[in-house]
Amino acid sequence: MTLLQTQLSGGNCRTHSADLRIAVSKRGPFFYPDLSVICGEPALTDKTRDCALNPTVVIEVLSKSTRKYDREVKVARYTEIPTLRHTVLISQQAIFIEHHFRTPDGKWKIDKLDDRKASLGLAAVNAVLPLAKIYEGLSLQSRA
Secondary structure: OHHHHHHHOOOOEEEEEOOOEEEOOOOOOEEOOOEEEEEOOOOEOOOOOOEEOOOOEEEEEEOOOOHHHHHHHHHHHHOOOOOOOEEEEEEOOOEOEEEEEEOOOOOEEEEEEOOOOOEEEEHHHOEEEEHHHHOOOOOOOEOO
16 A cells, blocks of 8 residues: 555555565464554564564455454454454445454454544554545445
8 A cells, every 4th residue: 555655655554565574473373464564573483484473464355255353353363363453354345344453452442444534543553544545446335
């Protein structure tokens, strides 16, 4: 997502494509989010350099075939990653984003965004992504 990459430019956080696996622990499970953000150096599980343990943000774009698994399995397992602060699920079917975020006291909360005028705030990486930009060029309707 170029929008996020642009906002992170010049800082110590970097976006990574779906080629980088994310591990819940060194023993797994392992997932391939559509996009991840790692701040600082990636903590890699081994010498293959394709699996990281320390994401700050993971983003999944939901498809009809994966949305149930992404919501019910991946989100639950992602919460086990100590460095993770934001898990974002982006719908392809409608303007709808589920933003799971860790509060300062360590609890997870969910914010649901379905208004093209809203913005997704990723406080841990100091980024704000307007839904209008995320869904730019698509003729989707808000869920509400």
